[in-house]
Amino acid sequence: xxxxxxxxxxxxxxxxxxxxxxxxxxxxxxxxGYFVVYMVCRTQSPELYLQSQAELSLRIGTFNTLVLLTSSxxxxxxxxxxxxxxxxxxxxxxxxxxxFGFVFLVSKVSEWAQEIQKGFGFSTNEFFSFYYFLTAIHFxxxxxxxxxxxxxxxxxxxPARRSLELVETGATYWHTIDFLWVIIFSLLYVMR
Amino acid sequence: xxxxxxxxxxxxxxxxCAVTIVSLIVGSLDGRVAHGTxxxxxxSAIGIAVVKVxxxxxxxxxxxxxxILLRRLxxxxxxxxxxxxxxxxxxxxxxxxx
Amino acid sequence: MSAAVTVPxxxxxxxxxxxxxxxxxxxxxxxxxxxxxxxxxxxxxxxxFFVVTRVQPPPDPAWDVATVxxxxxxxxxxxxxxxxxxFVITGFIVPTNxxxxxxxxxxSVSRAFAYAYLVIYSLSAVPGMLLTCIALTAGAMRPDRDPxxxxxxxxxxxxxxxxxxxxxxxxSLVWMAAILLDRNRVFPKWFGYLNLCNALTEVVVxxxxxxxxxxxxxxxxxxxxxxxxxxxxxxxxxxxxxxxMIVREDFGTGPLPELAPxxxxxxxxxxxxxxxxxxxxx
Amino acid sequence: MRRTxxxxxxxxxxxxxxxxxxxxxxxxxxxxxxxxxxMSLDEIAAxxxxxxxxxxxxxxxxxxxxxxxxxxPVLTLIVMQVRRMAHRTPIFSYSLLACAAGGPTLFLVANLxxxxxxxxxxxxxxxxxxxxxxxxxxxxxxxxxxxxxxVLLALAIYLDRQARPVFDRWVAHFxxxxxxxxxxxxxxxxALGGVLxxxxxxxxxVKNVAIGLWVVVMxxxxxxxxxxERVDKEVVA
Numbered sequence: 001x002x003x004x005x006x007x008x009x010x011x012x013x014x015x016x017x018x019x020x021x022x023x024x025x026x027x028x029x030x031x032x033g034y035f036v037v038y039m040v041c042r043t044q045s046p047e048l049y050l051q052s053q054a055e056l057s058l059r060i061g062t063f064n065t066l067v068l069l070t071s072s073x074x075x076x077x078x079x080x081x082x083x084x085x086x087x088x089x090x091x092x093x094x095x096x097x098x099x100f101g102f103v104f105l106v107s108k109v110s111e112w113a114q115e116i117q118k119g120f121g122f123s124t125n126e127f128f129s130f131y132y133f134l135t136a137i138h139f140x141x142x143x144x145x146x147x148x149x150x151x152x153x154x155x156x157x158x159p160a161r162r163s164l165e166l167v168e169t170g171a172t173y174w175h176t177i178d179f180l181w182v183i184i185f186s187l188l189y190v191m192r
Numbered sequence: 193x194x195x196x197x198x199x200x201x202x203x204x205x206x207x208x209c210a211v212t213i214v215s216l217i218v219g220s221l222d223g224r225v226a227h228g229t230x231x232x233x234x235x236s237a238i239g240i241a242v243v244k245v246x247x248x249x250x251x252x253x254x255x256x257x258x259x260i261l262l263r264r265l266x267x268x269x270x271x272x273x274x275x276x277x278x279x280x281x282x283x284x285x286x287x288x289x290x
Numbered sequence: 291m292s293a294a295v296t297v298p299x300x301x302x303x304x305x306x307x308x309x310x311x312x313x314x315x316x317x318x319x320x321x322x323x324x325x326x327x328x329x330x331x332x333x334x335x336x337x338x339f340f341v342v343t344r345v346q347p348p349p350d351p352a353w354d355v356a357t358v359x360x361x362x363x364x365x366x367x368x369x370x371x372x373x374x375x376x377f378v379i380t381g382f383i384v385p386t387n388x389x390x391x392x393x394x395x396x397x398s399v400s401r402a403f404a405y406a407y408l409v410i411y412s413l414s415a416v417p418g419m420l421l422t423c424i425a426l427t428a429g430a431m432r433p434d435r436d437p438x439x440x441x442x443x444x445x446x447x448x449x450x451x452x453x454x455x456x457x458x459x460x461x462s463l464v465w466m467a468a469i470l471l472d473r474n475r476v477f478p479k480w481f482g483y484l485n486l487c488n489a490l491t492e493v494v495v496x497x498x499x500x501x502x503x504x505x506x507x508x509x510x511x512x513x514x515x516x517x518x519x520x521x522x523x524x525x526x527x528x529x530x531x532x533x534x535m536i537v538r539e540d541f542g543t544g545p546l547p548e549l550a551p552x553x554x555x556x557x558x559x560x561x562x563x564x565x566x567x568x569x570x571x572x
Numbered sequence: 573m574r575r576t577x578x579x580x581x582x583x584x585x586x587x588x589x590x591x592x593x594x595x596x597x598x599x600x601x602x603x604x605x606x607x608x609x610x611m612s613l614d615e616i617a618a619x620x621x622x623x624x625x626x627x628x629x630x631x632x633x634x635x636x637x638x639x640x641x642x643x644x645p646v647l648t649l650i651v652m653q654v655r656r657m658a659h660r661t662p663i664f665s666y667s668l669l670a671c672a673a674g675g676p677t678l679f680l681v682a683n684l685x686x687x688x689x690x691x692x693x694x695x696x697x698x699x700x701x702x703x704x705x706x707x708x709x710x711x712x713x714x715x716x717x718x719x720x721x722x723v724l725l726a727l728a729i730y731l732d733r734q735a736r737p738v739f740d741r742w743v744a745h746f747x748x749x750x751x752x753x754x755x756x757x758x759x760x761x762x763a764l765g766g767v768l769x770x771x772x773x774x775x776x777x778v779k780n781v782a783i784g785l786w787v788v789v790m791x792x793x794x795x796x797x798x799x800x801e802r803v804d805k806e807v808v809a
Contacts, residue, residue, distance in 0.1 A: 012259030023483035025265055030487065030520065032273045037511045039277055041504070043284025046229050062216040066209055073205040076252045080197055123500055133497065133506065140493060144486070175253045179245040183273065186241035190219040191281075192230035319731065320663040374759035377713045381671060381720020388666035395662070412670035416677050420714065424681075427713065427761040428705045431609075436698040443702075541660060 015079065016168030024176050027141075031180055034137070035187060038130045045126065050192065052127035055120060060111050061189035064104055065182060071100030072178040075149075075171045082156065082167045090167070091156045097174065098149050101142060108139060134184050141177050148173045204251040208244055215240045234281055242274045321392070321536045324385035329529060331383050335376075343372035345426060348448055348514060352503040355437045358444045362430050369430040373423040380415055387411040390528075393535055394465070396546065397472035407464050414457035421450040452508045453499055455492040462489035474545045477531055488524045491517040576805070579652070579798050582645045586791045589642035592635060599632035601625045606771035609708070609764040616704055617697035620690055629690040636683050640676055643787070647672035650725065650790065653739070653797050657732035664728040671724065674717035682710035712760040712770045718783065719758075722751035743793050753782035 014021060042049045078093035112132070122132045152170035155161045218236050222228070249255045249266045256263075301311050312319055339346040349361055362369075387408055394404040429435075429443035462485045469482035497506035498513045505512040538546045597603050607619065619625055651672065654665045685707035689700050729737065729744035756767075756774035767773040 012262075013254075013257050014259065014262060015254045017479055019478060019480035019483060021262060022480035023487065025269065026484065026487055027490075028269050029272075030491075030516065032269070032276060033516045033519075034512060035273065036276050036280060037505050037516070039280040039284070040511075043280060043287065046284070046288065050228065058216060058219045062212060065212050069205065069208045069212065072248060072252050073201060076201050077198070080201070122497070126504060129497070129501070129504065129506060133494075133512070137490070137494065140490065172253055175248055178252075179248045182241050182244045182248070186215065186237040187277070190215050190237035191234040192222065192228065192237075317660055320659055320661045323727070324663050324667075370761040371759065374713070374762065377716050377758035378719060378755055380716035381674065381718070382723070384667040384670040384674075384717075384720055385663060385724070387670050388663045391666050392661060392663060408666055408670060409673070412673050413677070416674065416681075420678065420716070421681070424706065424710050424713070428702070428709050431709070431761045431764070432701075432705065435702065439698055439702050 016165055016170075016172045020169045020172045024172060027176065028180070031183070034134065035183065038134070038187060041126055041130070048125060049127045052120070052125055052131075053188070055115070055118065056131070056189055057111070058189050060107065061185050064107055064111075065185045067100050067104045067107070068178045068181050071097045071104070072175050074100065075174045078152070079168055079171045082162075082164055087156055087159075087162065091153065094149060094153050094156060098146065098153075101145060101149070101174075105139075105142060108135065108142075131188055134188060138177070138181055138184055141180070145174055145177050201251070204247060208247060211240055211244055229285065231282070231285065235278065238274060238277050238281075242270055245273075246270050317541075318536055318539060321389065321539065324389035324392075325529075325532055325536055327382055328386040328389060328532070331379060331386070332525060332529070334379060338372050338376055342375070343368045343426075345369065345422075345447075347518075348451070348509040350503075350509055351445075351448065351507050355441045358441050359433075359437045362440055362444070363433055366430050366433065369426050373427050376419075376423050380420060383415060384412065389532060390465070393476055393532060394468045396474060396535070396539070397468055397476050398474045399468045399471050403464055403468040407461055407468075410457050410461040410464065414454070414461065417450055417454040418457065419451070422447045425450065448508050449499065452495055452513065455495050459489050459492040462486070462492070474543075475548075476535055476546050481527060481531055484524060484527060488520060491520045574652075574656070576798070576802060579649055580795075582649055583791070583795055583798060585642065586646050586787070589639050589646075590787060590791075592639045592642070596632045596635035596639070599628055599635070601628045606776045607704070607708070608771050609705075609769050613697040613701055616701050617693070620693040620700050620704075626690050626693055629686060633683055633687045633690070637680070637687070640679050640683055644672055644676055646787075646791065646794070647721075649794055649798070653794065654725070654728050656801070657728060657738050658734040659728070659731060664724060664731075667724050668721060668728070671717045671721040675714075675721070678710060678714035678717070682707050682714065685710060708770045709760060712757050712775050712779070715754040715757050715779065718786075719751045719754050722747040722754075722786070726751075738797055739793060743789075746789060747786075750782050750786045753778050 074093045075097040078090045078097060081087070081090035081093060112135070115128070115131075120128050122129060148170045152167050155163050155166045215237055218233055218240070221233060222230055246267070249270070253266075255266050301307050312322060316322065344365060349358075353361070390411065391404040391408040394407060395401060397403070425443045425447035429440050429447065466482045466485035466489065469477045469485065470479060495513050495517055498508040498510070501507045501510070501513075504510055507513060534549055535546065538549055540547055601624075602619070607616075611619070620629070648669070651665050651668045654668055655662065657664070659665075685703050689703035689707065693700065726744040726747040729739050729741065729747075732738055757776075757779040759768055760770050760775045763769050763772070765772075768775055770776060
């Protein structure tokens with residue numbers, strides 16, 4: 001495996017199914033579409049967006065980002081361990097990834113709960129419509145991500161399966177959740 | 193090989209976290225009370241995000257070893273997203289001033 | 291069924307001759323029939339909804355009653371005649387559903403996927419299209435109706451059109467699962483993932499029930515325009531892939547043969563060698 | 573070997589369902605002399621408020637509600653026969669199965685609007701008129717699955733190339749004829765009077781007679797095909 005891997009590297013090596021990359025690119029451009037619509041709407045009434053944005057907690061947003069970055073790191077280590085045949089360690093990293101994903105999930109839900117308690121719902125104003133829309137569609141990708149990680153764990157657990165390709169494919173999906181969030185974070189929490 | 197790769201991932205993770213903290217600081221620069229547009233904050237926020245995304249692509253997702261097509265495609269997405277976001281932002285600014 | 295199927299070479303004469311030849315001799319005629327119905331009727335729907343009736347792209351949900359009444363007056367003849375044609379042809383979409391179900395039947399997965407898809411897509415046209423057309427017909431046929439009721443019919447029509455996401459959501463997910471599990475290589479895996487993209491756009495349309503203006507309303511940039519782009523890409527892709535599936539079909543139960551290079555470039559479908567017709571038993 | 577037990581019993585429900593349909597049709601006060609689309613608001617309100625009419629509307633529509641989908645078992649029997657045809661793929665049987673679901677569903681939608689109109693006839697006449705319109709438009713124009721069903725069945729028969737086809741060729745021609753007879757009804761919205769209106773010659777009489785004729789003829793043809801299949805089976809066994 002390692003040998004093939006090295007040989008492939010010189011000519012270019014795609015981790016996992018190239019098919020998943022088609023999904024990643026397509027979905028990324030789709031999100032760019034959503035982001036641009038958000039930015040265009042934002043230019044129509046910047047004050048409203050700025051005032052509403054101040055109701056979000058930048059700290060929670062940063063915490064979310066750090067958690068997802070860490071989950072990305074552990075899934076990358078999971079792939080690395082699986083490549084080297086250290087399946088126990090790979091499995092541990094996969095569970096760790098799930099764990100960080102779960103922390104993100106809980107923190108996102110509690111953030112929504114706080115905002116709703118403060119009286120900011122989906123249809124309160126345009127900013128909050130976009131806030132709930134972008135975070136929710138991202139959240140949906142996260143939920144699908146748990147299914148994907150489930151497939152990764154399922155592969156790693158039995159010596160009979162252990163398809164490295166599927167492990168890498170799952171990791172590619174999980175990183176997508178991460179990098180999409182990075183942009184969402186900058187657009188909803190940080191920019192002015 | 194093993195250890196070096198492990199170290200590389202660690203460094204990448206640390207760098208990403210550090211940059212995230214920078215955006216936290218940048219985002220707090222105006223004390224979050226001014227409620228004013230701030231092109232400098234916006235530019236650095238989107239700039240930092242784009243850099244982070246590219247690092248995730250190159251390192252975590254191993255695009256740096258990938259065929260040229262995939263490298264180009266991911267870079268194209270990063271570029272298109274950055275320019276369209278900043279483009280709309282500055283066009284909006286210019287429009288509201290003019 | 292005879293054991294040896296001998297197929298004469300496809301003629302190269304006029305279009306009509308070729309159609310007749312395929313009708314008589316092509317062992318894949320049922321599949322090609324369904325495929326052509328799909329191509330013809332998707333185009334006809336586009337024509338009818340965008341050009342003849344001009345009810346798509348959708349009008350604004352934020353309009354007041356008077357504007358809506360005016361809109362109906364503007365679209366009177368187009369709606370009544372155009373939807374008449376829609377009512378005549380809608381049923382001919384069912385071979386498409388049959389072909390999609392057939393693609394899953396050809397996979398290495400349970401028949402349950404094919405049957406579930408067939409049922410879901412068969413009922414999809416009733417709320418998603420026919421109710422819309424019925425409501426708009428009722429709205430257009432009596433311009434002197436109470437304007438408030440015309441407004442209600444307008445909402446009914448466009449909410450029925452946009453607001454019935456579940457059939458396409460579940461349908462795409464069923465197809466996705468079948469493709470990802472399939473070992474017969476009927477479709478490339480990336481198309482399985484594209485089904486997920488399409489399914490997610492059905493989630494995105496749901497806010498149309500909540501918003502009367504903006505990006506999430508039924509005519510919004512996100513709920514309509516971006517989704518329509520995805521839908522058009524998705525449809526184009528599956529029409530192309532289904533065509534390739536038919537070309538590759540060997541009527542066996544094992545993996546579907548790859549597209550031979552000459553078949554990939556040959557313009558005429560169904561002209562492949564007769565040796566490929568008898569299925570290779572597993 | 574295909575299992576055929578019970579098919580004749582399913583087919584035996586057809587005359588019963590047909591009889592119930594016919595009586596419900598006659599019971600509904602607006603069918604034998606079909607209601608005109610040009611009735612004024614007051615006339616429509618009076619029609620639904622007439623105590624004798626309103627109970628006839630309700631009971632006839634409840635009957636249709638019970639037995640509206642009664643044709644589906646028989647349509648499924650047609651699908652079973654199509655599966656016996658000399659086709660390579662189940663495209664036609666899948667298509668006909670899908671059609672079998674579509675037609676009755678749309679009929680139930682029309683049925684619902686009529687029942688709603690009759691539920692509170694004291695409602696504002698404009699509302700009664702709207703429910704009445706929706707019911708009639710749905711009832712009359714919703715022929716898409718019936719048309720497709722006939723045309724697809726005809727094509728399936730034409731492609732059934734074997735020494736003894738399941739259905740004779742004339743059944744295919746007959747189905748195309750029926751499909752053609754149903755087409756004008758789709759354009760019911762175009763006119764409130766004349767042959768195209770929902771009480772007109774083409775949209776009402778030609779369409780409904782065609783449906784009735786189709787049910788009767790297909791019932792007979794189906795019976796013949798099923799019986800012949802059973803005889804063939806016994807010979808083999």
